[in-house]
Amino acid sequence: MAANYEAFDLGKIQITKYLFFTGKGGVGKTSTACAVAVNLADVGKKILLISTDPASNLQDVFNTELDGKGVPIDGVPGLVVANLNPEEAAREYRESVIGPYKGKLPDSVIASMEEQLSGSCTVEIAAFDQFSNFITDKATENNYDYIIFDTAPTGHTLRMLQLPSAWSNFISESTHGASCLGQLAGLEDKKGMYKDAVANLADKDKTTLILVSRPEETPLLEAERSSLELSDLGIHNQLLIINGVLGEASDSLSQIIVDKQQKAMDNMPQGLKRFKTFTLPLRSYNILGIEKIREFFKSDNYETVSAGGKSLDLKQLNVLIDDIYATGKKVIFTMGKGGVGKTTIAATIALALARKGVKVHLTSTDPADHLSYVIKDVENITLSKIDEKQELLNYQNEVLSKARETMNEADIAYIEEDLRSPCTQEIAVFRAFAEIVDKAEDEVVVIDTAPTGHTLLLLDSTQSYHKEVGRTKGEIPLSVQRLLPRLRDDRQTEVVIVTLPEATPVFEASRLREDLKRAGINNKWWVVNQCLSMTETNNAMLLARAEAEKQWLEKVRAISSGNVVAIPWLEDASVTNISKFTNI
């Protein structure tokens, strides 16, 4: 039986003072938040819309230069939009900490403080700080009828939301201060504000959490995960919007998509079933400009597009594989957001290299085990998996067993406390990752683990260690010592960035490329996955979307200087099928 959810209608929901939109990048969170904001403003409400997404395209959506305080929107009386910039906030925060000491402490000391405050943690703290400000500020509460947040809580932000509730038993009971919370320790005076922020979020009469997803398996699972984590914080007033539902099929491709979407909705993750669920139809247009935002909940007047517009000069995956093979690269990463298909691309590359007689080690953090099913028993390929929880456990055990050799129980309890800190898990994964990259001594290593901000930062500091290795006997694993020089060597390492031909994934991928550049890691190839423009559809809606893809393909081509591979939307995006398509 096909899942049947109500179409979203603002009139059908109980609207609270604070509306909090969350979901992974590219699901239409911003479009939905904007449409709610504009529609409420249109009935005379005073609205503040805030985005904390660094890749936010709110400026483009409203065609208005925005700032962190809020700008009134022409043509929508009552609507004020603010775009928080976490990087900028982090800079201000760093300056507020260090500024007073400039000239009083020597430059080298200032520099070492600055480095310590340059982590991704500082950025997230700053973003969290701004966010908490808005949700607790009395003036804001009085000036607006509704305050709408468009924000994707990343891992760190979620942990920070958890912090105030756990604050009392974590910090107050801590025997040695704030433990590994770094800069957060200095924010103890804000404890009250953070507590209020979480209290407001947990108050069902004040806050509604709106989970946004696509009618696809992975984003729905991610929505479930966020939902559960936010429930754990006491935020129970949630509802789900499934955006991008294709209503009618008119050819075989559109039929396949309709069936696939229905199946994903029929198999709704258990954790989402208890929430009221609405759908929003797929639109042919990008949600840019006030008129489109107003239309978003109402209609779709897609312009008819003639098939077979100018074709883009796009390469196939085998060109990328031949390049890797010819250059003899040893470490191949596929990077990108979850759900863009990087695991499958990594497996396809591994398979192709193995068939050319190369010994390959393929590793993944993807919990889905379909990979080992497909790749099983292929000559020249070995498989491994980085299980984050297991790595954390291993690391904790390693530290503790080392500690037990010499320390008493009190000492061990002391260390255990730091081992529960938020960054320990990332360290553990980082070390596992270094171990795997080290296999490139003997074989080609293909990895689909996306290093997060913290890991990249660690990569960077690996180099600082490197400088000190000469004069210290610190126990740095050999694999860690060798890691960065190898990753920075573009003759050895290739980072393949995987994205989709849509605004958000492309923006996010560009940011990833910048992060890599900062860590001194080169990226040459891009893979744009699931291109509708490469299919043979006659469905008017899909044609319109295919046309919209082209600008993103062009953008990627410009960024990558033409080193871009495109893969069509495939019904069965398995390794076997992609391999077949790309003549591997």
Next chain:
Amino acid sequence: MMKNIEIFDPAMCCSTGVCGPSIDPELMRIATVINSLKEKGIIIKRHGLSSEPQDFIANKVISDILQKEGADVLPVTLVDGEVAKTKEYPSNEELSKWLDVEIKPHQLRKFGRGFGCGPKGCC
């Protein structure tokens, strides 16, 4: 009268260093020794450059040595206000001698200056 010991740490974010990519036994040692001394009522105050930079200015001895030698001189240990050790944490033997208390010898090997969470911080 027991001697007063203070340690001025380099910029880092946790006192045991378990959040850096290497486990630094030296940082674990000093953190736990200080903790165990606290149980005996002996307080060794640690000052973190990242969280309490004001302390590094307010103390004339530290401020002077930083001006002269830069950030690399950290960690610095002061005993009754005088520089007793730089660039490394004091050993258990040194602490034991200065404080005139017995410190159970930890069988940890000696390491040079550790990395801990630094230099880029751990979070």
